[in-house]
Amino acid sequence: MRVKVKPLECTGCALCELACGYHWDEAFSLISSSIMLYRAEEKKDYMGVIVKTEEDLFLGKPEGPEAVKLGELQQRGAGSGGGASAKPILIREACDLCESAGLEPQCVAICPQNALYLE
Amino acid sequence: MDAMYYGDVLLVDLSTGKTEQVPFDEADEAGPGLAAGLALYEKYSGDDPLVFGSGLFTGTPVPGACLGFVLGKSPLTGEAAVSPLSMYAGAEMKLSGFSAVVVRGSSAKPVYLWLHDGVADVLDASGLKGMDTWQTTDAIRKEMGESLIQVISIGPAGEATRDLAAYSINYWGSGDSSALGSVMGAKNLKAVALRGLGMLDAEEPGEFYEKALELMSAAPAERGFKAVCSGLGGDDVDAWLEPLVHRYRSCFACPTACSTFVKYNEAPDVMSPDGVEEPGMLVISAAAAFWLWQGGWGAEAAGRAMESMAREGIDLVRGARELSASPLSDPGEIASAVGGLEGTMEAGWPAGEQVSYDAFGPWVPPLAASEKWLAANRAGYVLGVCPALLLAGGVDVDSLLGLCGPAAGVELDASGIESLFT
Ligand code: SF4
Ligand code: SF4
Ligand code: SF4
Numbered sequence: 073m074r075v076k077v078k079p080l081e082c083t084g085c086a087l088c089e090l091a092c093g094y095h096w097d098e099a100f101s102l103i104s105s106s107i108m109l110y111r112a113e114e115k116k117d118y119m120g121v122i123v124k125t126e127e128d129l130f131l132g133k134p135e136g137p138e139a140v141k142l143g144e145l146q147q148r149g150a151g152s153g154g155g156a157s158a159k160p161i162l163i164r165e166a167c168d169l170c171e172s173a174g175l176e177p178q179c180v181a182i183c184p185q186n187a188l189y190l191e
Numbered sequence: 192m193d194a195m196y197y198g199d200v201l202l203v204d205l206s207t208g209k210t211e212q213v214p215f216d217e218a219d220e221a222g223p224g225l226a227a228g229l230a231l232y233e234k235y236s237g238d239d240p241l242v243f244g245s246g247l248f249t250g251t252p253v254p255g256a257c258l259g260f261v262l263g264k265s266p267l268t269g270e271a272a273v274s275p276l277s278m279y280a281g282a283e284m285k286l287s288g289f290s291a292v293v294v295r296g297s298s299a300k301p302v303y304l305w306l307h308d309g310v311a312d313v314l315d316a317s318g319l320k321g322m323d324t325w326q327t328t329d330a331i332r333k334e335m336g337e338s339l340i341q342v343i344s345i346g347p348a349g350e351a352t353r354d355l356a357a358y359s360i361n362y363w364g365s366g367d368s369s370a371l372g373s374v375m376g377a378k379n380l381k382a383v384a385l386r387g388l389g390m391l392d393a394e395e396p397g398e399f400y401e402k403a404l405e406l407m408s409a410a411p412a413e414r415g416f417k418a419v420c421s422g423l424g425g426d427d428v429d430a431w432l433e434p435l436v437h438r439y440r441s442c443f444a445c446p447t448a449c450s451t452f453v454k455y456n457e458a459p460d461v462m463s464p465d466g467v468e469e470p471g472m473l474v475i476s477a478a479a480a481f482w483l484w485q486g487g488w489g490a491e492a493a494g495r496a497m498e499s500m501a502r503e504g505i506d507l508v509r510g511a512r513e514l515s516a517s518p519l520s521d522p523g524e525i526a527s528a529v530g531g532l533e534g535t536m537e538a539g540w541p542a543g544e545q546v547s548y549d550a551f552g553p554w555v556p557p558l559a560a561s562e563k564w565l566a567a568n569r570a571g572y573v574l575g576v577c578p579a580l581l582l583a584g585g586v587d588v589d590s591l592l593g594l595c596g597p598a599a600g601v602e603l604d605a606s607g608i609e610s611l612f613t
Binding site (some may be wrong): 094185 | 250251252279282286325338339361362387388389390391392393396397400404407408410412414437438439440441442443444445446447448452454462463464466468469470471473
């Protein structure tokens, strides 16, 4: 079971980041979540959602989602939905489906646009 | 700063370039958000203050909790006026470690304020002088090597302290209809740049989070302007923009996505980032879109006009109102019409229409101010929740007030909010 993304449903509210950060820290921030919005190319309105797991990164890119093994992302250019702006997630905790907090997956629960699902 | 409520306040003295954090002992008495902002405005009224602030819930998972504000003396009225910091700017300001910043005096040379990690720097902006807001945003992000920095900047209109100047949030303009962009220009404050990498605590985190999640689950997740201004032309504006729509966008923590990205320099359905650098415009102002639609503009031309106004740092609403009388389609003509906007209070408002300004901006029929509208603005700016979402019924004030205790140990009711403004 893992969190997957329907990228074109996402509207960029960052609530998944807040909810995930809350399950780790019991506080609100954009720095500790295992799920992250990719919003670095603002002028192009290019936006996706990245989820870090123990093995890979799920890249919810608007042109089509894909999973990439950890370590591969740094070699990619920004244009492929990864690049420098996605690097912070590499040093964060991997998604534990919120089990450590005894909660159901919070990002899925809070996403108002139903852009996240479990599979 | 890790609390949701004000503790210290950052004072920025532009005449010396110095910053200091000082206690704000009156915070409890004043109340949160805009109420605290108004108290700070009064306290430093001798220094021509421009107050940047955020609300009680700004930056948390409460529906619509994106809202921060800029408060200063509007050149249009000579009275205190407030304009919104929406999208990510309000939340990132609070997460940068500053929930209120008072900018005093003016600088001899152009400067910008850089807020991050609880640190505030006044930096030289001589190299940014004359740049439009798109160039300014790009230049600051490039200089800092960080593309997620939020940039509240002024363009040529603000630098020239024109009455129609507005600050822009990144590339997309703002809801500043009170010429606070002109106030920034008079202070030689080219921009405020923010990056929010901090953390916000709640008094009772579990209770607060659970209640916020409940409100979020109950809030409708709608898209387009009909969600927030059905009955004021929102439905028609959506249908008009539809052929150009790339995606709908939410502000931070908003279940609704009223902002609409339209592409006119490449096909709207291009999803890869490999296309043109500047494919279009994020339409954030329902009112600006409404005026252009009503004036008979084509959607593409309207997108170009809003882009042009945002670049120049011109109030989208007053600019669109003035432009609406003469629809254009040629990009060059649109740019020159935007350059020629008067943007005075009188220009563009047809004779006989009642223009009313209050602390939240100018209003004319059919977008007339009302008691309901004022109440939503007051509650929204105190709590840090988008007034448009409140007005549209996406979340109600009474439910939000129930979160004040678990958020920050503050007890407030609706009459309490009203009393903060008397
Ligand atoms: S399931 Fe939980 S841990 Fe995993 S990304 Fe979502 S919120 Fe974070
Ligand atoms: S909560 Fe949903 S809509 Fe909001 S940013 Fe995350 S995936 Fe996108
Ligand atoms: S209703 Fe629209 S303007 Fe208000 S916070 Fe939501 S997306 Fe932003």
